[in-house]
Amino acid sequence: MSDLHELTALETAAAVRHGEVTALDVVDAALARAERLGPVLGAFAVLTPDRARDAARALDRAGVAGGGPLAGVPTAIKDLTATAGVPTARGSVIHDGDVPARDDDVVGLLRAAGTISIGKTAVPEFGLPCYTEPAGAPPAVTPWDTTRSAGGSSGGAAAAVAAGILPVAHGTDGGGSVRIPASVCGLVGLKTTRGRVPAGPAGGDPAGLSVHGPLARTVADAAAFLDAMTTSAPGEPFVPAPPPDGGFLGALARPPGRLRIALAVDAPLDGAVVDPACRRAAEDTAALLAELGHHVEAVALRLPDEVVAAFLTLWTVLSLGDPVAPADEPRLQPLTRHLRARGREVGGWEAMAALHTIQVSTRALVAERAAFDAVLTPTVALPPRPVGWFTAGGDPADDFARQIAFTPWTAIANLTGEPALSLPLSWSDGLPIGVSLRGRRSEEAVLLALGAEVEAARPWAQRRPPAM
Numbered sequence: 001m002s003d004l005h006e007l008t009a010l011e012t013a014a015a016v017r018h019g020e021v022t023a024l025d026v027v028d029a030a031l032a033r034a035e036r037l038g039p040v041l042g043a044f045a046v047l048t049p050d051r052a053r054d055a056a057r058a059l060d061r062a063g064v065a066g067g068g069p070l071a072g073v074p075t076a077i078k079d080l081t082a083t084a085g086v087p088t089a090r091g092s093v094i095h096d097g098d099v100p101a102r103d104d105d106v107v108g109l110l111r112a113a114g115t116i117s118i119g120k121t122a123v124p125e126f127g128l129p130c131y132t133e134p135a136g137a138p139p140a141v142t143p144w145d146t147t148r149s150a151g152g153s154s155g156g157a158a159a160a161v162a163a164g165i166l167p168v169a170h171g172t173d174g175g176g177s178v179r180i181p182a183s184v185c186g187l188v189g190l191k192t193t194r195g196r197v198p199a200g201p202a203g204g205d206p207a208g209l210s211v212h213g214p215l216a217r218t219v220a221d222a223a224a225f226l227d228a229m230t231t232s233a234p235g236e237p238f239v240p241a242p243p244p245d246g247g248f249l250g251a252l253a254r255p256p257g258r259l260r261i262a263l264a265v266d267a268p269l270d271g272a273v274v275d276p277a278c279r280r281a282a283e284d285t286a287a288l289l290a291e292l293g294h295h296v297e298a299v300a301l302r303l304p305d306e307v308v309a310a311f312l313t314l315w316t317v318l319s320l321g322d323p324v325a326p327a328d329e330p331r332l333q334p335l336t337r338h339l340r341a342r343g344r345e346v347g348g349w350e351a352m353a354a355l356h357t358i359q360v361s362t363r364a365l366v367a368e369r370a371a372f373d374a375v376l377t378p379t380v381a382l383p384p385r386p387v388g389w390f391t392a393g394g395d396p397a398d399d400f401a402r403q404i405a406f407t408p409w410t411a412i413a414n415l416t417g418e419p420a421l422s423l424p425l426s427w428s429d430g431l432p433i434g435v436s437l438r439g440r441r442s443e444e445a446v447l448l449a450l451g452a453e454v455e456a457a458r459p460w461a462q463r464r465p466p467a468m
Helices: 009-017 023-041 049-062 105-112 155-162 179-185 219-229 247-251 276-291 305-321 326-331 334-344 348-368 396-406 411-416 444-457
Strands: 044-047 074-078 116-121 168-173 188-191 211-216 260-263 295-298 374-378 420-428 431-439
Touching (some): 023 049, 023 074, 023 155, 044 155, 049 116, 074 105, 074 155, 116 155, 168 219, 179 188, 179 431, 188 219, 188 444, 247 444, 260 276, 276 431, 276 444, 305 334, 305 348, 305 411, 326 334, 348 411, 411 431, 431 444
Parallel strands (some): 074 168, 260 374
Antiparallel strands (some): 044 116, 168 211, 188 420, 374 431
16 A cells, blocks of 8 residues: 555554555654654654564564554654653753653543654744744744645644644644644644543643644544543543444544534734634534534624733733743743743732633623624634734744734633534635534534534545655
8 A cells, every 4th residue: 555644543543454455564654754854844742663663563473352442543742741762851951851750641542542653743932822833943844835834833743744744643733733723724623611621640731721632634543543532531521411322433423413603803902803714614614514404603703802902911921831941941931931020920819710700700691602603704714824924023922922813712612611613614825724513511423423524514524735
């Protein structure tokens, strides 16, 4: 099989299971593409070819019967997530050479499902911005136009999947970090319900903003990857409703029924201007959903100023989560230093007040849309941005303001803890434009079934970036 990179994750697992190809063949093919395309795309922080080939040989020797549902599927772990024995720099020069002694839980879950990691995907420093331009490394760029950013903070993961290096990859999402790269790289990206995937033993954040989620080329692969990551872990602070019978992949076989969907295309906060291509993508999707029999109703979606301010307060405080020696602070990138400086100015009572504001306001946000099964918006407000666009002014405060204007919707799901699914349903001037569906908490199955219905009606899998 010469075109292994064309296979979906589920097709790859089936080919390995049926003996049409070995796990080593698949891993070798992924590594070959990673070595050729990875540096061009800024996709990887580190490759682990020896570990990956050893895992593939072990799987081939043992047979796939006990190897898990995704046995032999190549993937990679985002470099914010600890992998025992593998350098995990978190996108920062101050962590160069750091090697965790223990896996984060999700790494073990993906290994148990049979996936084989070929390395760590690139991230911005500490995962803070919505673009991936780490110091001392090439920027992560979208394969659709390598002069433009792959988004962030799961930018390396998205670039790798969009270029066919991997069929599916692990990401995390604290303010849109799975869905933003999915939008600009033409992928499916799922932000999961708070607590759906365990964050232990040391991951997560006290506010519950950040979660794990998949980046994939198809809805079915995203569902299968979610099944692999989902478990009930003792001690997790957030506990969603159990997965559906038959798992999330099994839920795709059940039509979603006639759903009520709210359409919101205007930016929910001041200072953000929605590009006509992004607005048109959401409106075209609304028309398609109506054709499929769903009730779609235009609504006004507005984030109160105090909620925006509270989120930004928490984000600056959370930027301090990485311990940095005072002597190393000047080595951090300008945006990181800016956010950490602002975070130090926040008193304990201010941080608690921000968290309380978010809890009160998100209850109201959820109550306002209780009659709807999902809220449809553009994923981001602008098409993929040129590399350096966010940092062009040299002022980190301006950088941060541009990020907010670029992605005014995505953080809503992180605030509410709800799932959200970005789908690659539109292209403009050859660039992908994603749309997002935010659902009810614990109802990933509804979003995924709806996404599969839309994918069947308007397939995107045949689209490939140029020269990849």
